[in-house]
Amino acid sequence: MINPPKLDIPRSAGQRWFDRVTMGVFLAVVIYGIFSWPALPEEVPMHYYVTGEIDGWGHKGFLFLLAGIGAFLWIILSFVEKHPETHNYQGLTEENAPRLYRNSIWLVNVMKNESLLFISYLTWKIIENAFGRYLGGGAWDMAVFLVVLFGSLGFFIYRSFKIK
Template sequence: MDKFSYNKPKLKIPKSPLQKALDILASIAFAAGIVHLIAVWGQLPDQVPAHYNGAGEIDRWGSKWELILLPTIAAFLAVFMTFLEKHPEWHNYMNLNEGNIEFQYRNSILLLNVMKNECVLLFVYLNYQTVQVALGQAESLGILFLPIFLAVFFGSMIFFIVRSIKHK
């Protein structure tokens, strides 16, 4: 391996309008999820769904206080992934060279941004749907939840990996 592989340059790459828009959308959804949880807190039973199986059916019940875990995890992931977005020189690349480094950094940053915001939206949806189940307004996540989530999440990864490979 050459020296370039180990000492990747640090480039100042500003957020694109798409990244800013995705961050704003996820932030609004996150805030709305917190407001919703606070608004319905008094109506929630002591026991709420705490885990779902692959078919979206409840397989464990727990304290309503466990609902605080979902936004906490979402916030932690958002902060951590935002930090990683700012350091594309730490990311792992295939075929990185001086001719494609800026594209590869931008691609990697956008991948992280998209996945970060998908994670936040996932946790907001899980919290909302769990509240709906606890209040008797829904029965489960639904059988399509997991396949749709996996298709979106892995679809994003595949899109950005293919994009990276095409720009050797």
């Protein structure tokens, strides 16, 4: 379609719930970071070897950068979520637009929240490791995140073909 229809698709209760839970987790981690700030060492773990061992350190201000990236990403994806007519579709028609828009809104919502939850987890893990409470993980953290993220993406792409 050259000019996709602009429809008012209300957010579902599930989307609002997922946003609230994710934002609650993120704010809890940010508050934890703020209260932990005075006790944090000047250098915190920033990089992990594939086995989970810490192999890179940096200034504790990195935690603000990580939280800032998460907040920025969440805001941008929230804007994208509100404008499904700008998303890319195959076989969009006036008839199937509402179904495809809802699916696309869910896709962006899930990916937005999964990404912020992962950033929240990484921020919490860095703080815990900085205090000497080694949590391990390393490559497994990223592997699990990527499987979940691409699994969600695959699910919603598959679903878009089914609901046309």
